[in-house]
Amino acid sequence: MRMRTRLLLVTIAVIVTTLIAAGTATYVAFRSAVFADVDQSLREVALPLRPDPTDDERGPEPAVAPFVQLRGADGTVTRTINATFPNGTTAAPELPTAIVTPGPTDDAGGPAAFFTAPEAGGGLVTFRVKASTGSSGEQLIIALPIDDELTTLRQLAVIEAVVISVASLAAAMLAWWLVGIGLAPLTRLTHDTRNLGGAGSGDRVTVPAPTTEVGELGKAMNTMLDDVDAAFAERDATEARLRQFVADASHELRTPIAAVSAYAELFELGAEHRPDDLRRAMTGIRSESSRMGSLTEDLLTLARLDEEGGAATTRTVALDDVAGAAVAAARLLDPQRRITADLAPATVVGDPAALRQVLDNLLSNVRHHTPADAAVDVRTEAAADTATITVADSGPGVPEDEMAQMFDRFWRADRARSRANGGSGLGLAIVAATAQRHGGTVAASHTPGGGLTLTVTLPVASPAPEDPAAT
Numbered sequence: 001m002r003m004r005t006r007l008l009l010v011t012i013a014v015i016v017t018t019l020i021a022a023g024t025a026t027y028v029a030f031r032s033a034v035f036a037d038v039d040q041s042l043r044e045v046a047l048p049l050r051p052d053p054t055d056d057e058r059g060p061e062p063a064v065a066p067f068v069q070l071r072g073a074d075g076t077v078t079r080t081i082n083a084t085f086p087n088g089t090t091a092a093p094e095l096p097t098a099i100v101t102p103g104p105t106d107d108a109g110g111p112a113a114f115f116t117a118p119e120a121g122g123g124l125v126t127f128r129v130k131a132s133t134g135s136s137g138e139q140l141i142i143a144l145p146i147d148d149e150l151t152t153l154r155q156l157a158v159i160e161a162v163v164i165s166v167a168s169l170a171a172a173m174l175a176w177w178l179v180g181i182g183l184a185p186l187t188r189l190t191h192d193t194r195n196l197g198g199a200g201s202g203d204r205v206t207v208p209a210p211t212t213e214v215g216e217l218g219k220a221m222n223t224m225l226d227d228v229d230a231a232f233a234e235r236d237a238t239e240a241r242l243r244q245f246v247a248d249a250s251h252e253l254r255t256p257i258a259a260v261s262a263y264a265e266l267f268e269l270g271a272e273h274r275p276d277d278l279r280r281a282m283t284g285i286r287s288e289s290s291r292m293g294s295l296t297e298d299l300l301t302l303a304r305l306d307e308e309g310g311a312a313t314t315r316t317v318a319l320d321d322v323a324g325a326a327v328a329a330a331r332l333l334d335p336q337r338r339i340t341a342d343l344a345p346a347t348v349v350g351d352p353a354a355l356r357q358v359l360d361n362l363l364s365n366v367r368h369h370t371p372a373d374a375a376v377d378v379r380t381e382a383a384a385d386t387a388t389i390t391v392a393d394s395g396p397g398v399p400e401d402e403m404a405q406m407f408d409r410f411w412r413a414d415r416a417r418s419r420a421n422g423g424s425g426l427g428l429a430i431v432a433a434t435a436q437r438h439g440g441t442v443a444a445s446h447t448p449g450g451g452l453t454l455t456v457t458l459p460v461a462s463p464a465p466e467d468p469a470a471t
Contacts, residue, residue, distance in 0.1 A: 003186075004179055011175040016168045023160040030156060034149045035128065039114050042066070042130040042142050066144050067092050067127065073137025083127070083145060093117040093127035093143045101133045117143070126150055185214040193221065257292070260285055316461045317355055319346040319387050320380045326359030327378050334367050338375040346380045346387035347461045350438040358434050361427040362391040362454055370395025374451065386440075387460045392453040403444040407432035431456065 045066050065084035072078050075098060082090035094117055102111035112132040119125040127143040134140065192205040204225060207218035264285070320343035327341045348355070359378075366376050374395040381388050398406060407428045428442075431454075435442045440458035447453045 004183055007179045007183075008172070008175055011179070012168065012172050015171040015175070016164070019164045019167055023164055027153070027157060027160060031153055034146075034153065035114075038128045038144060038146055038149060039130065042114070042128065042144060043108050043112075045142060045144075064145055066142050069095070069141040071139040071141065075139075078138075083125075083143065085145075091123055091125045091127075091145065092120045093129055094120040095129065095141065099131040099139065099141065101131050101139070104133045104135045104137075106134050116146070185212070186217075189214060189218055189221075196225075260289065315349065315352065317348050317350055317352045319348055319355065319382075319389065319458070320344060322352060322355050323359055323378055323380050323389060326356060326363060329360070330363040330367070330376075334372070336372045337367070339363075339378065340375070341378045343378070343380045344382060346382035348387050348438070348458045349461045350458070354434050354437070358431050358456060359389065359391075361431050362389075362456075365427055365454070366391065366393045366395065370451075382460060385460060387458050389456040389458075390453060392447045392451060394447060394449065394451040397446060397450055397452045398444065400446075406444050407442060428454075 063086065065081075067083040068079075068081040069077060070079045080092065082092045084090050099113060101113045105111050110132065112130050114131075115129050117127050117129050119127065124147075125145050126147055128146045129141060129143040131139060131141045189205055196203045196205070204222045205218050207215050207222065262284075264281075323343050324341065327339055327343075330337075331339055363376070363378075366374070370393050374393050376394075377390075377392045379388075379390040379392075381390070432442050435456050435458065438458050440456060442454065442456045445453045445455070
């Protein structure tokens with residue numbers, strides 16, 4: 001069942017129930033008022049409990065002469081006067097043999113029993129009866145016909161039924177119109193939703209009044225569509241990166257594999273009988289195997305970083321000590337280069353081996369991409385919330401438009417450069433992944449005076465007690 005139909009049925013049910021309840025309450029209240037007036041008239045025509053009351057003792061006469069009956073203390077009827085209508089006809093109510101009254105009284109306004117009785121003999125007249133018992137036990141019964149009052153009540157019931165029916169019909173039509181207006185925004189929202197394009201199309205539903213429930217639903221749907229588009233875009237970007245990654249890895253591995261194959265072919269052509277060719281083949285195979293092993297290790301490192309996500313350990317690490325060890329190793333590997341270090345105390349939480357690899361990769365990047373006479377300055381600093389590692393060189397630097405790509409996997413400024421002359425392009429990608437794994441970032445900028453500056457920013461360790469195994 002559609003929502004519009006359900007709302008209409010509920011609305012009509014509430015309206016009809018309310019009208020019926022109001023009509024019933026009105027009818028009951030009016031009926032009580034009518035019977036109260038008749039009962040008051042019966043009190044006003046009350047007669048004293050004597051066999052033959054005079055006209056003065058009867059009180060005011062109504063348009064219809066009332067029915068009067070006197071009963072003795074033993075319940076025997078001592079006198080009966082039938083009700084007389086203006087046309088001269090008479091009638092009497094059908095009374096029970098014994099009538100119970102609230103209590104004895106000689107006062108016309110005292111306690112009395114009131115009830116409705118039909119006409120004796122099956123007539124069509126209906127009477128309202130008052131019965132009272134005197135102090136001596138005699139009982140006075142007075143009755144008046146109430147056909148006019150009952151006719152008025154029946155007319156009221158008919159009028160109320162007609163009014164309720166007409167009002168219900170009008171309310172149903174008005175409710176249908178109002179529900180249609182109220183559901184119009186939802187109808188438009190449904191239409192917009194059906195006409196949405198595929199994922200990534202950028203289509204959105206029209207949001208009516210944002211503060212209404214339908215408006216909030218529209219905003220929620222647009223937010224969901226934004227998330228879906230973002231997820232699809234991320235999926236597409238991930239697939240593109242994966243395809244590029246596989247292509248680059250295949251390209252990088254193809255060269256050393258081809259070289260190993262060539263050296264093996266040289267061996268098969270008789271190099272084992274020529275010492276110089278044998279030595280060259282074995283040296284080449286060893287060199288290319290080392291290159292493939294290094295590339296494979298870098299790929300495994302990146303895969304591990306992608307899989308682990310968060311930091312592998314929660315040990316506190318003295319960043320200045322890690323940087324100092326990396327600088328010392330770099331000086332041994334590149335003794336001709338001037339490497340300075342300004343290492344301020346800085347403590348972070350993370351993996352000491354991974355952070356050492358960050359320093360080694362940054363210094364290796366300088367070693368492979370700058371001339372031997374380019375100086376290097378390594379700094380560690382600590383602020384209120386962050387610690388930084390800065391490696392600045394005075395080499396040729398990197399163009400501004402290429403800095404954003406430096407940390408992509410297999411990126412190289414010169415795509416034609418061989419691995420022997422510049423590496424596979426995974427070193428800075430490992431730096432970026434490791435920094436992200438530790439909740440930090442890495443950025444590139446120009447060194448004042450020329451060169452490249454790489455800055456790794458990490459969150460400092462909290463002042464909580466250190467792990468006993470901290471570095």
